Amino acid sequence: MPEMPEVETVVRGIREPLTGRKVEQVEVKEAMIIGYPDSIDEFKLELKGKTITGVSRRGKYIIIELSQGKRLITHLRMTGKLLLKPRTEPVHKHTRVIIHLDGGLDLRFNNMRKFGRMYLLDEDESEKAGGFATLGPEPLSPEFTVESLADIMAARTTTVKAILLNQQLIAGIGNIYCDEALFRAGIRPDRSGGSLDKEEIKALHQAINKVISAGIKFQGTSFSDYVNALGEKGSFQEMLKVYGRGGEPCIECGSIIAKVKIAGRSTHFCPKCQR
């Protein structure tokens, strides 16, 4: 499940190989994947002939910058993979879009469940790429401070779980890093945002930054099927303390890790370590 550290790992893996390449041909095998423009022919026509000028990331979105002010924005959702493959390699059955580049290189968008999306947009049209335009601050960025987190939590009656997963409030946190950050901060996921005191907010701020940067360092979490652009797994799953460990003993205190549903998502926490 690609969250910010997984997406960042993909971006780092494709930046060098892609920058400077020219799009020679585009194949769309599944029309549903293209979120914008509405016409698949227009998508292909607009993309063809463009040169890739850079690759960046915002939240869980991958931004491939193109000549003439165009941007190809990709969201992997649950099972999406952006893969670099030689043109000669047989096409996988879950490959939905193929971008043929010069030098015999393919950028292939694999998507088992067809949830992922690609948007081809001008720079000033980002509001057409789902929630891209309304993303909150990035963890690890100068904008994400203890004070900004305090503002986000203040007076909110909903659960911290729901707040951390809300991309408009903080960008890039998904279910795994959410549960892990709350464990490390010692905060129960069902607490309301407004109930957190100053110390807890400080601990949570630190835990989010720590868990996200560790996730990037270990090149993501390959819990089920995440791989980077070269098909390699990450290793942060070995560092998980609560996610996926429901019913198992807590690493810190030995209590049984609880698995419940909060904000409609499976949520893992230690009833003793988290208050």
Place this chain on the structure above:
DNA sequence: GGCTTTGTTTTATA
């Protein structure tokens, strides 16, 4: 064949 999975959008309600 129902249940589970996740990120995001949409809808309903207060």
Place this chain on the structure above:
DNA sequence: GTATAAAACAAAGC
């Protein structure tokens, strides 16, 4: 308009 909760949606594996 805002905050919140819940539902909808995408599809496939088990």
